Structure formats: C-alpha cells, structure tokens
Amino acid sequence: MKKNDSLWQRLCALDEVSWENPLDQQLTAATTDEPDSELRRRAPLEFAIAEAQHEEMRETLYTEEQLKVSTLHSWVGRKGKKWLDAAYRLTAILFCLVIVTFLMTTVVQLPPFGAVDNPTNNEVAQRYLEKGLEETGAVNMVAGMILDYRAFDTFGESTVLFVAACSVLLLLKLGEHSDDEPSPAMLEAEWDDRHHEPKNDAILQMAARILVPIILLFGMYVVLAGHLGPGGGFSGGAVMGAGLILYLNAFGFQKTGRFFTYKTFRWVTFLALMTYALLKSYSFFCGANHLESGIPLGTPGAILSSGLILPLNICVGMIVMCTMYAFYTLFRKGGM
Amino acid sequence: MNVFIIMILGFLVVCAVATALTKSLLASVVIYMAYSVLMCIVWMLLQSPDLAVTEAAVGAGVTSLLFFITLKKIHAIRGDEEEDHHHEEK
Numbered sequence: 001m002k003k004n005d006s007l008w009q010r011l012c013a014l015d016e017v018s019w020e021n022p023l024d025q026q027l028t029a030a031t032t033d034e035p036d037s038e039l040r041r042r043a044p045l046e047f048a049i050a051e052a053q054h055e056e057m058r059e060t061l062y063t064e065e066q067l068k069v070s071t072l073h074s075w076v077g078r079k080g081k082k083w084l085d086a087a088y089r090l091t092a093i094l095f096c097l098v099i100v101t102f103l104m105t106t107v108v109q110l111p112p113f114g115a116v117d118n119p120t121n122n123e124v125a126q127r128y129l130e131k132g133l134e135e136t137g138a139v140n141m142v143a144g145m146i147l148d149y150r151a152f153d154t155f156g157e158s159t160v161l162f163v164a165a166c167s168v169l170l171l172l173k174l175g176e177h178s179d180d181e182p183s184p185a186m187l188e189a190e191w192d193d194r195h196h197e198p199k200n201d202a203i204l205q206m207a208a209r210i211l212v213p214i215i216l217l218f219g220m221y222v223v224l225a226g227h228l229g230p231g232g233g234f235s236g237g238a239v240m241g242a243g244l245i246l247y248l249n250a251f252g253f254q255k256t257g258r259f260f261t262y263k264t265f266r267w268v269t270f271l272a273l274m275t276y277a278l279l280k281s282y283s284f285f286c287g288a289n290h291l292e293s294g295i296p297l298g299t300p301g302a303i304l305s306s307g308l309i310l311p312l313n314i315c316v317g318m319i320v321m322c323t324m325y326a327f328y329t330l331f332r333k334g335g336m
Numbered sequence: 337m338n339v340f341i342i343m344i345l346g347f348l349v350v351c352a353v354a355t356a357l358t359k360s361l362l363a364s365v366v367i368y369m370a371y372s373v374l375m376c377i378v379w380m381l382l383q384s385p386d387l388a389v390t391e392a393a394v395g396a397g398v399t400s401l402l403f404f405i406t407l408k409k410i411h412a413i414r415g416d417e418e419e420d421h422h423h424e425e426k
Contacts, residue, residue, distance in 0.1 A: 142386045222389065230385030238393035245401060324398050331405045 137297035137306035138227040146232070147309045147316075151280050154312070157234075158319050162273060165323045174334035186335060193253075193333040201250070208250030215243035223317035227306040233313040237320025244325045253329075253336070262336045265322050272315040272322075279308050279315075341381055348374050361412045365403040372396035 111118045128145055136144035146154050174185045223236030248256045283295065298305030329336045351371035358364040372395030379388035407413050 140386070142384075231389050232386060235386070235389040235393050238390065238398055242393060242397045242401070245398075327398075327402060328405065331402055331409070 133300055136309065137300050138309050139300050139306075140227055140229055140232075142230075143227045143232055143309055143313070144306070147227075147312045148307070151308075151312065152284070154316065155276055155280055158273060158276060158316055161319060161323050162269060165269070165326055168327060168330050172330040172334050189333040189335070204250045208246050212243050212247045212250075215246065216240055219243060219317075219321070223313055224303065224310070226313040227309040228301065228303070233316025234320050236313075237317040238324055240317065240321040241324025241328075244321065245328045248325075248328070253333075257336070260325065260336070265326050265336065268318050268322050272318040276312060276315040276319075279311060283308055341378075344374055344377055344381070348378070361407055362404075365400055365407065368403070369396050369400045372400075 128141065128149065132141050132144045132149075133139070136148040138144035138148065174183065174189055219236045219238075219240030219242075221236075222231035222239055223233055226232035226236065244256070244260065286292065295307045297307050300306070304310070326336070348371065351367055351374060355364050355367045355371060358367060372391055375395065376388045376391040379385070379391055404413075
C-alpha cells in the first residue's frame, strides 16, 4: 500500500485537495485499504463521495502517466530507434570482426592437413587402427570407435536427442495427456493442418507408394550394416524418419496413426535408451574390472558380428527415427 | 581432382553467403539444402562416407523439412495468401 499512499499524496497535491482533513484521510484509508470498514457503514454518503473523487483522481493520474509514457514512446520511435539501430549495427559489425579475427588467426596457426607430426597422430589413433578390428570385430572402423571404444559418448548423444525431443514436446505439444478427448487447441490445430495440406494428392501418393518402402529399406540397411560399411544408427535413423515423414505427407495422420502414435514414440524411445544404457553399462562394468564379458565378437564381415555394435546401432536408429518423426509432427500440428 | 575440390569449396562459400543474404526465406532454405549436398560431397572427398550419409540425411533432408514446415506455419511461403483468400471466398 506504500506505493498507493504516495500516489494518493501526489493526487492530492495535483488537485489541491486538503490532505490534512482527518476524515478524508480516514476515508482514503478506507477506500484504498479495507473497502468494508466500519466507516463504510457509519458514513455511506461520505464514503461514496470520497470513493468517486478517488476514482476520478486516479484516472487523471493515469492519463498523465499515459501521456508521459506515450511521449517517451514517440521519442523512442523517432530518435531512440535510430540511435538504437545504429548502435546495434555497429556492435554487430564489431563483434563479427573480432570473432573473424580470432578464428582466422587460429586457422593460420593450425598444423598442415595430414602431416605426420600432427598432434592428432598419437598412440590413440594408432591403437584404433592397429587393434580395432581385433578388439571390436567391426570392419567399419568408425562404428568400432563410436559404438565400442567411445560408446559412452554416443550414449550422451542419444540422450541429448532425447532431451531435445522433450523440450520440443514441452514447447509445441498441445492438449492434455489423455488421448481420447482432443482439446479445443488440438481441434483448431487439426483444422489448420487440413486447411493447409492438400490431401489425396495422386502424384504425391503414387510417388510415396514407390519411394517409401525403398527409403525405409535403405534406412534399415544403413542401420543394420553400420558395422560393415559406412552408415550406422544415426544416419539410418534419419533416413527412416524421412521415409516416415514422406508417408505422412502423402497419406495423412489417419494412416500413420495406425502404427505410430504418441504412445509408440514414448515407449520406443524409452526402451531403446534403456536397452542402450543397460547393454553398455554391462560391457563397461566387465571391461573396467577386467572380466570376460562373454559377448562373442564373431567373424569380422558377417552381419552377426562385432559384439554389441549391432544392437546398439539398432537402438540409436530407433531413437533417431522416432525423434525425427516426432519433431516433424510437433512442428506441423503440435501432436501426432 | 584438385580443381574439382576448389570448385566445390568455392560453391560452398557462395551458398553460405547466399543463404544469409537472400531476401526470400524459402529460397534461403533451398540454398541451405544445396549447401548441405555440397558438404556431403566434400565429406566423401575427405574419405569419411559415414559423415556424408549423415549430412545428406540430416542436413539436406530432415532439417530442411523442419524449416519448410516452420515457414508454412508462419505463412512465409509466397502463394499462401492467395490460397487463404481462395479458401475464404469459398
């Protein structure tokens, strides 16, 4: 009420109302602090007058404040904006120049590409190249590195994707968690979506009918053959996600809803992450304690080889596919 | 081969600058896709096919899709207004 008091004082000074009048003061207190005081019952007429005056004065003050604010606004609009723009541009240019200078000096000082005595040519890379096939059983050295030697980093990456999907869900998901009753916002989004996407496009549907199986098959191949050739969970999952998005665009949410709902997304992502965590924890636990993990490495080059890399690739692929598809649906209409 | 690499790198720079300077958002996204495809070729030339596959799938594919859908949402694709008008007339 302190702020209100000073406001009242300023009001009185403004309109030359006697501030010393005790009844007035009491009335003020009554109007501002406790509307249902004794006073109200004892002197209803005075109270009403005081209240009306108070309202009036308050309005005058408000108009004055508004006037001040609007003059400030117009000043900002006329000159301040110009200055602000100029300052903004100048700062941006300076900032860019500083960063470019830093980066350029660093690039100049980099060692030449592929030189023998580069710091990247250390015993770690040598070990990977010499013993990689023997220790991981993966023909594709990259898969051996990211899913065996450095599988924990890849787990972190999958978790980052999961967290990103969670934040997108928080930001863009519409409605309650119950799947049966769509909220008004969801219905509006649905209508908006129908309005913007032409359905039953014959050319698109024909192309999707031919392309989607090939894309999905290729994605599966990239995931499953990640330890044999270029590819792996992330790229394969992205390919499969793109295939699903194409299918969705051609045939609409009703068709994809038959096999991929919000529930599917939740469960697949959760199970894939948990499987990854459990498998890798087991192998790290064994490795750290110098125990035999009992996971066969198989013959290099066979599809069922290289220990845990194949199941880990499948897990990552599932997570990435679901995340890509979920991102698309959430961006499009805030749900699946 | 060297000439080819230099050409690709030159196109990369051109694409990067054009993405930032193009007025139309849709064209900007399309140029960004071209940038990703060129980057994919560069990864192939640097003998890292894993990265090339990922770049093609994520950079040129899914990211651009998300950009497109966002542009559609904020009515930044030209022709939308006419379509809306058409719908309203109906």
